[in-house]
Amino acid sequence: MSNRARKNNALVDSALIKATNLNRFYGEYHAVKDFNLTLKKGEVLGLLGPNGAGKSSTMQMLTGNISPSSGEIMINGINLVENPKQAKRQIGYLPEQPPVYRDMTPLEFLNYCAMLHDIPKSRVSAAVNDAVERCVLGSVTNKLIGNLSKGYQQRVGIAQAILHQPEIVILDEPTVGLDPLQITKIRQLIRELGNDHSVILSTHILPEVQAVCDRVQIINHGETVFSDSFAQLAQNQPSNRIVVGFGDAVDDADLQSLNALEKVTSLGSNRFQLDFNAPVEPSMLYKLAVENGWILTELNKQEETLEQIFMNLVHTDNASNTLRAETDKNNTGEKTTEQAS
Secondary structure, eight states, X not given: OOXXXXXXXXXXXXXXXXXXXXXXXXXXXXXXXXXXXXXXXXXXXXXXXXXXXXXXXXXXXHTTSSOOSEEEEEETTEETTTSHHHHHTTEEEEOSSOOOOTXXXXXXXXXXXXXXXXXXXXXXXHHHHHHHHHTTOTTTTTSOGGGSOHHHHHHHHHHHHHTTOOSEEEEESTTTTOOHHHHHHHHHHHXXXXXXXXXXXXXXXXXXXXXXXXXXXXXXXXXXXXXXOHHHHHHHSOOOEEEEEESSOOOGGGGTTSTTEEEEEEEETTEXXXXXXSOXXXXXXXXXXXXXXXXXXXXXXXXXXHHHHHHHHHOOHHHHHHHHHHHXXXXXXXXXXXXXX
């Protein structure tokens, strides 16, 4: 067997989740379209998209809460549809609304969850104590969950997801409704989970994925529009904007001969912002300056922010408004609920 073949086999073997050509219909509405996803061992994957993009439907299919209309889901080599119980043992899941009982204490709830997970009685105490320690719940174990802050309720939800030591942890919008301090603590917890589990984090908040994930998969209208690292995301979206300055006055009309030029904006002091309808190289500006005898004082290719790149990929007013609101407010705790799609 060649080295390349061995490497390819190793990558296949390391895939804890492999979803292939997933589709989900609600009546005639096609919510998830030919969706593919691979989660490798030790990876934290961010599933990013605007509200209504299909993230929650995808999470529910990956966790076996709803069945795909078509397609295949393999969980650590086990077919989720054919062997749901065995496959689900590999998964810890925190839905957008934490599945907690408000009239229980965290200790009572986690012991109850241990029973549901068929954890042997001899191991229940150790498993509960480990989850409590990792989620920093020691100060609230005997308080009613209904009296805890939203941040602590989320921690209880994460504790139940990791209680049975699953290979995979899936978190759906884990910081929605939290204040900035709670968000910081939950993100730190998610990063720590990545040391011992493979994690999928579903969110519509770009900074969240940047803060904790190794790789991002962007979904819009039920389809993947990008899947790779953030570095590759920026590299694949070259800038179409250049800022140029001249030593002497230049009429913006003289710049119109540039190929693919879409818009010229005067910035004052003989400086201009040039927007093109295709990726450009600054060398064309050097050539134009030489031909016209202009003295260049500034030539700066403007790189797009990840926020701009994200909005370019999703191409919807709803996505732009959602992302802008969440980024500007740094997720101050406003509640947003993703539609069934």
